[in-house]
Amino acid sequence: MRLEEVIEECKLFYLASQETTTTLIVWTMILLCMHQNWQESAREEVLQVFGDKESRFEELNYLKELHKILHEALRLYPLASLFTRITTIEYKLGEIIIPPGVILSMPVILQNFSFELSPT
Numbered sequence: 001m002r003l004e005e006v007i008e009e010c011k012l013f014y015l016a017s018q019e020t021t022t023t024l025i026v027w028t029m030i031l032l033c034m035h036q037n038w039q040e041s042a043r044e045e046v047l048q049v050f051g052d053k054e055s056r057f058e059e060l061n062y063l064k065e066l067h068k069i070l071h072e073a074l075r076l077y078p079l080a081s082l083f084t085r086i087t088t089i090e091y092k093l094g095e096i097i098i099p100p101g102v103i104l105s106m107p108v109i110l111q112n113f114s115f116e117l118s119p120t
């Protein structure tokens with residue numbers, strides 16, 4: 001890679017990681033404030049897994065309760081609001097033919113409402 005490409009990749013990593021991670025932490029803190037019982041179970045779990053010792057990366061996998069809370073925060077407040085793709089070849093989606101060059105956008109929040117949107 002050229003130096004300019006490495007610099008651009010670093011910028012992408014910085015921007016893609018900083019905003020997402022901080023926003024997730026803020027929403028998670030808000031949810032923990034709203035649901036005291038979640039907060040209690042998360043705290044209990046952290047104390048059980050780590051106790052007084054320093055946290056180790058591998059042990060993060062044991063935090064099942066905290067993972068559930070993080071996933072719920074991501075479900076309720078998706079950080080990437082829209083997925084956008086452009087077709088390069090013709091696609092068939094059910095009965096619909098999508099020619100090349102079509103921009104497809106999927107609002108992530110609508111995934112939560114997929115049951116309501118399904119035809120009955």
Ligand code: HEM
Pocket residue numbers: 012013016017018020021024079080082083084
């Ligand atoms: C909770 C945290 C994060 C969430 C929810 C998240 C979400 C996403 C999503 C949904 C995409 C795909 C967007 C698309 O294809 O349209 C994406 C792409 C990307 N994310 Fe994250 N991200 C998170 C954290 C991070 C972190 C920590 C890093 C880097 C250290 C990172 C680096 C990237 C990069 C480089 C891409 C672009 C990949 C590509 O070129 O296709 N993200 N992220």
